Amino acid sequence: MRTLKDINFEGQRAIVRVDFNVPLDKDLQITDITRIKAAKPTIDYILSKGGSCVLLSHLGRPNGFEQSLSFQNIIDKVSEILETKVQFCKTSIGPIAQTKADSLMPGEVLLMENLRFNAEETEGDVVFSERLSKLGTIFVNDAFGTAHRPHASTTIIANFFQNNKCFGSLLEKEVLAIDKVIKDGTPPILAILGGAKVSTKITIIESLLEKVNHLIIGGGMVYTFTKALGGKVGNSICELDYCDYALDLIDKAKQKNVKLHFPIDVVAGNSFSNEAKQKIFDVMKIGTGWEALDAGPKSIKRFHDVIIKCKTILWNGPLGVFEFPNFSAGTIAAGKSIAEATINGSFSLVGGGDSVAAVKKFKMDNDMSYISTGGGAMLESLEGKTLPGIAALNQ
Numbered sequence: 256m257r258t259l260k261d262i263n264f265e266g267q268r269a270i271v272r273v274d275f276n277v278p279l280d281k282d283l284q285i286t287d288i289t290r291i292k293a294a295k296p297t298i299d300y301i302l303s304k305g306g307s308c309v310l311l312s313h314l315g316r317p318n319g320f321e322q323s324l325s326f327q328n329i330i331d332k333v334s335e336i337l338e339t340k341v342q343f344c345k346t347s348i349g350p351i352a353q354t355k356a357d358s359l360m361p362g363e364v365l366l367m368e369n370l371r372f373n374a375e376e377t378e379g380d381v382v383f384s385e386r387l388s389k390l391g392t393i394f395v396n397d398a399f400g401t402a403h404r405p406h407a408s409t410t411i412i413a414n415f416f417q418n419n420k421c422f423g424s425l426l427e428k429e430v431l432a433i434d435k436v437i438k439d440g441t442p443p444i445l446a447i448l449g450g451a452k453v454s455t456k457i458t459i460i461e462s463l464l465e466k467v468n469h470l471i472i473g474g475g476m477v478y479t480f481t482k483a484l485g486g487k488v489g490n491s492i493c494e495l496d497y498c499d500y501a502l503d504l505i506d507k508a509k510q511k512n513v514k515l516h517f518p519i520d521v522v523a524g525n526s527f528s529n530e531a532k533q534k535i536f537d538v539m540k541i542g543t544g545w546e547a548l549d550a551g552p553k554s555i556k557r558f559h560d561v562i563i564k565c566k567t568i569l570w571n572g573p574l575g576v577f578e579f580p581n582f583s584a585g586t587i588a589a590g591k592s593i594a595e596a597t598i599n600g601s602f603s604l605v606g607g608g609d610s611v612a613a614v615k616k617f618k619m620d621n622d623m624s625y626i627s628t629g630g631g632a633m634l635e636s637l638e639g640k641t642l643p644g645i646a647a648l649n650q
């Protein structure tokens with residue numbers, strides 16, 4: 256892996272693919288600055304070594320130019336977060352863009368307009384990629400969140416650089432964190448998989464069965480398994496089409512000596528709402544009209560006992576409908592158990608959309624060893640896929 260330290264940035268202009276795809280409210284204010292902050296170490300490093308930075312990113316999913324998704328709206332905030340004046344260019348290729356990039360002095364930073372205003376970005380267009388590549392002399396990819404996309408600025412552009420391309424520090428950290436779980440994890444290795452549906456996690460479960468010693472299955476996925484095993488699920492979320500597959504997985508886990516852990520009891524509601532009446536059921540005997548929305552107290556205790564003894568822990572997906580405060584106890588408890596294991600020296604990685612949201616919501620983000628910034632990219636890495644953006648850097 257070629258990293259920042261392997262490149263001499265003195266007097267060079269680095270094209271840095273960052274992930275500034277930040278959430279905005281209706282007044283176009285950034286509601287979560289994590290991604291911009293995460294790019295700062297790489298930018299600071301390049302500037303400190305006498306280089307300049309041309310930042311490339313996308314924002315949202317525009318269809319052609321959309322004023323509300325222009326980086327112009329957030330350029331002042333970007334400067335504030337990065338603690339350096341960031342210039343803005345209203346195009347990303349063409350004579351104006353090229354002139355602006357060419358006139359950049361060491362220590363200066365320039366953010367180009369939202370790449371996805373050009374359809375060629377997502378099409379991975381080669382000509383567009385080549386024109387982007389002319390904006391600098393070195394290519395640095397620091398956008399883990401889009402490393403699974405074969406887009407112009409994330410993948411194809413790298414082909415126009417030979418040895419003068421490298422991982423940014425965020426991308427490096429992300430890759431090392433994933434490797435620490437799936438390649439060189441210290442056993443016992445545990446994966447905690449929650450979330451809504453089995454159908455969206457099939458490849459991940461299969462791939463993880465090759466890597467882990469323990470697998471906790473939680474959240475809405477549970478009831479496809481319990482139904483397949485002859486349990487009563489009430490109104491709980493259940494994918495009947497996947498019952499056979501669930502039985503298959505139980506068999507595979509046995510063959511591979513992976514210990515599967517399901518909830519023992521669940522907290523169910525009489526409707527899908529925070530205010531629903533609550534009742535605790537045995538996981539195999541959920542009453543008619545009741546919907547399991549959280550792990551119960553016995554499950555929390557069992558999960559704690561498993562989590563606390565594992566040395567490597569991966570968490571993907573909440574253990575209940577954590578968005579409802581009255582059904583968030585299982586997710587919070589899992590977070591606390593992982594935090595305790597981490598204090599005791601275990602390595603913990605939280606990745607994939609909603610578990611990251613849960614950890615942030617319950618202010619446990621500082622208690623985990625690493626929180627991934629990439630949803631889809633993280634999931635594809637866990638599925639064992641080589642991400643195109645990473646492959647292109649290594650070529």
Ligand code: AMP
Nearest residue numbers: 450451474475547548572575576577609
């Ligand atoms: P995913 O994107 O697959 O990780 O799913 C995350 C979503 O799963 C969250 O919005 C949770 O509210 C939801 N979820 C977790 N447990 C349950 C459950 N028992 N029933 C329904 N939805 C659930």
